Amino acid sequence: MNKIKITGIDHIKMGVINIEETYKFYKNLFDFNLLEGDLDSFCIIGNDQVKICLHHEDPPTIYHFGFHVENYEEIPAICEAEKTFCSSESKWEHSNSYYLNEPNGYEVELSKFWGGGIINSQESRVKS
Incomplete structure (x- = not known):
């Protein structure tokens, strides 16, 4: 049976106390840009190699992390064979995803x- 082929960490989704303050930290230290959303409720920050999704949550937490998968279409069959629950496919505006919970x-x-x-041209996806 095939295994899910991960090509890299795609993103981390973090619940943070103050989105704007968190964005400024990553902007000032790592030159991250606001890629999508706004600094009030939800945004994606980063660069071409790294993405962090931020939403408001107190206390702060790591909500989830995402992997990019090479053999994406095989995920349901692999999870079924391994007796691992996998969500139905989520269809987002620009991508598709499956979700599962690890033992912890x-x-x-x-x-x-x-x-x-x-994509590289983010202007239309960032709210002023």
């Missing part, structure tokens, strides 16, 4: 496209 309760997102399909 962390949610793992398995993504079809890198960075949720975010």
Whole structure:
């Protein structure tokens, strides 16, 4: 039986106390950009190689992490063979994902496209 082929960590989704303050930290230290959303409720920050999804949550937590998967179409069959629950496919605006929980309760997102399909020209996806 095939295994799910991970090509890299796609993103981390973090619940944070203050989205704007968190964004400024990553902007000032790592030159991350606002890629999607706004600094009030939800945003994706990062660069071409790294994405972090931020939403408001107190206390702060790591909500989930995502992997990019090479053999995306095989995920349901592999999970079924391994007796691992896998969500139905989520179809986002620019990508598709499956979700599963690992033994410690962390949610793992398995993504079809890198960075949720975010492309280099971000202006139209960032709210002013």
